[in-house]
Amino acid sequence: MTLDYYLIAAYALAILLFLGTPGPVTLLVVNSSVSGGFRAGLATVIGTNMASLILIALSFVVVQGVLAVSPSALLWLTLIGSFYVLYFSFNITISKVSLERREELPSRHYFRNGFVIGMSNPKDILFFIAFFPSFFAVSSDIHASMAILIIIWMILDYSILLFYSATFSKLTNEKMANLVSRTSGAVLFLLAIYAIYSTLSNISNA
Template sequence: MNTALTATYALTVLLLIATPGPVVALVVNTAATSGWRRALCTALGTNWASLILIAVAAWVILSSAAVDPAWLSAMSLVGCLFIGYIAYGTLKEALHTPPTSDAPAPPRSARGGLWQGFMVGISNPKDIIFFIAFFPQFIQITESFGKSMVVLSLLWIAIDFAVLSLYIFAIGKIASARSNRMITLISGVMLLLIALVGMVYNLRTLLA
């Protein structure tokens, strides 16, 4: 195994995953509103989605199959609508939650979970293109394509889950009525912005 290339890959993945996005926003919001157990289930769901996207990307690389850009844009648009729906629910919940613990908080709907984590993780099929472009740069870490894909996939999943777990742990340490409301608001705004930008981009691509 090429140790230097493997270390470079691990560092790159760490930086990529640590950058806030829809998955991080959902996991952070779930940790703040529904507790660390449900947040961990959400992280497992996003990991599950990553495995499927990686498997599809590996198949595309191996078979040199063409991916229809219009199909990807249409699927991405559906994914953005789903993320927007989650953002709406998150913001609605945050705005109806008292800013302090002096007043009783309204009942909270369960956020996150395995299925919602999976749906957010897989809702942007253009991630397949990311994996197709990203993995070949590190495919030489072992002597065979199959072994390299297994190593790259396992490292991705391990780093992904570790980073998300750190986010969950950090949220647990600062949890309070006021901070949870602020975290929920920030997460909701992030999800909404991601959904809006994605919708505009994909609509422009489809109409071009």
Template sequence: MVPPSSLLGFALASLALIVIPGPSVLFVIGRSLSLGRAGGLLSVLGNALGMLPLVAAVALGIGAVVAQSVVVFTIIKFAGAAYLVYLGVQAIRHRRHSAVTHEAVPLRRSRLRILSEGFVVGLTNPKSLVFFVAVLPQFVDYSAGSIPVQLMALGLVFLALALVCDSVWALAAGTARTWFARSPKRVERLGATGGVMMIGLGGVLALTGNKH
């Protein structure tokens, strides 16, 4: 297993990265503004679950191959960017419906859909894959053996920390939405703002991080 000192060092390094607002935070805030606290938290959970296959891929050595492949990396990057833009457009299109039903409890099917949408975003985030490939191996004790198990353990630590921190952002943004919900027009604007944030995030993801 991972030595306690390495585990603590990785946790601190991950926390330092996670608390700085980045793509995941912007995605969560955008979803929370559009869907409310419940939708934001479901998006956080889905995003974390979507990163699980990436952690497993790195633990099995597949992640490094994908990260080094220009074609595969580019496909994943643009697929993720396009999906974020799609979610943003949907949020803008349905902003009026969101304003009318902001206090309604989502149906089970809609909750599953929100969760699955977050999963796809987490799965198609190439920046997460690159982070796992570049950082996880640095905290592995190769003399202890069981390298895949150590990599998986480190990845789970990162996901747990991200889950907690992103949930705080989701609750904060969702609370702000609830406060603005006193006016349907404000909720409508917030839903549109969340959509614009996701579209912008998709654009940034598509235009940055090119492989050379």
């Protein structure tokens, strides 16, 4: 079995850029960590990572020819996801963070939010379905390639997102916590509007 180390390095760099730039998942982790502490951030990251693994599996079966995803279906799926992100971000923007009540919501609440946003996030859908398969050639064996890509993804995904969680969960000033929470919600809202606009444009031109 031969490995393409240049392609592996390119894949790792792509993940760093993907997770390092503000997107729905990153902003959700920040918001959960501010409002619920590190425990909430960890549960959110587990949820988003679970969603990403499902999207990775979906991209694999598409490449293998088991399932066909038409470009138009991908656009409509992206549009539906964008509307959900819009709805979710609006709720974040109008909600108030109370540092005294950080531990009230159970971990499953944050896990569910992370999973649903991960599955409906237009950025993730396009990355895993359209872009991710281009790295399947990291190994001469397709199954080994999948294992390598998943391991690298999980290591970098957990490391980067938990860094965000650990950083923002340390906020102790309630005004600053609310500012960060509402700002992340507002940016998420704007990203959703842009995703809806661009997707509708692509649908109309298809």
